[in-house]
Amino acid sequence: MPKVGIIYNDLKPVACRVAVELEEKLSASGWDVYMTTGIGGILGYSRPDSPICHTPIDKLAPPGFDEQMSFAIVLGGDGTVLAAFRQIAPFGIPLLAVNTGHMGFLTETYVNELPYALEQLKEGKYEVEERTMLSVQVMRKDNLWWEALCLNEMVLHREPLTCMCHFEIEIGRHAAVDIAADGIIISTPTGSTAYSLSAGGPVVTPGVPVLQLVPICPHSLASRALVFADSEPITIFPATPNQMVMVVDGNAGCYVLPDDKVQMMRSQYSARFIRLQPPEFFRILREKLGWGLPHIAKPTSVELP
Structure with missing residues (x-):
C-alpha cells in the first residue's frame, strides 16, 4: 500500500x-x-x-x-x-x-x-525541484551546543537589534573579514526573496549553486552583500563582548556567547518541492513581489493653443 x-x-x-x-x-x-x-x-x-x-x-x-x-x-x-x-x-x-x-x-x-x-x-x-538547505551549528568549546536545518536564512544579531557589533567571518580558505553591522544574514537562493531581500541583498534564482552574506545596516560604505559558492563552509566568530541571538528561518534560535562560533555549510539534505508545472521563478516574482511588471504608460503631451 x-x-x-x-x-x-x-x-x-x-x-x-x-x-x-x-x-x-x-x-x-x-x-x-x-x-x-x-x-x-x-x-x-x-x-x-x-x-x-x-x-x-x-x-x-x-x-x-x-x-x-x-x-x-x-x-x-x-x-x-x-x-x-x-x-x-x-x-x-x-x-x-x-x-x-x-x-x-x-x-x-x-x-x-x-x-x-x-x-x-x-x-x-509532476516534477521535483531540489532546493539547497544549510546545516547550522553553534559550537561551544568544541562541543555541539545547538543545530538546525535551514532553508531560508540564518540571522545573527545583538539584543536589541539596533546595537552595532563586529563579526569575524571565514568563508572557505579565504582570509577572515571583519564586518561592523547590526547583524548579518547568511542566505540560500530560496531565502534571497525573504529577509535578505529586505536587507538589500540580491535575488538569486533557485538553481544557482551559491550562498550570500548580507550585513544588516552595516557601518561602512564598503560592506555590501557578498555572493559566494555554496561549496564553501562558513565560520562566524562574534567579535564583541556581548551575547548575541541567532535565528534560523525566523522560528528557531539560540543564544551565542562571545567565545562561541557558528559553523554553516551546505547540507547533505535538500528541500524537494513538488511542481505541478515546470518551475517558472520569474512568474512567481511577478505575482508575489511585483517584479518585472510593465511600466504604466505616460500620457502624451498636448500642445496648448
Missing part, C-alpha cells in the same frame, strides 16, 4: 478542516496516510537558563514518515512549509505545498485547486 503524509498548521481552521477531508479521501483511494502538525519543525528558542534547546537534525521526522513515503502534502503558509522540510528533508520526501496562508511564496497551489492537484499526484504527473 503506497504511503503519503499530511502536515498541517493546526492554528489555521481551514488547514485543519482540509487535512481531515484529505485524509479521508486518500484513505478511501487505498493510500496509507500519516498525519502530523508542523509544530515538530518549530525548534524553539534556547534561554540563558536552558541554553540547549534542540533536537538533532535527523531526529525530527514524525512517526510513519520515512524513505518509503511517496510524497507529503503540507497545508499552511510559508512558515509551515519551512517547518515541514525540517521534519522530512532527511528522508528525501517530495512535498506539495498548499497555501492556506497569506503570501505563500513557497507554496505551489491553493486549497480550491487541490482536487486537480491530487489527480496529478496519483498519476505521477
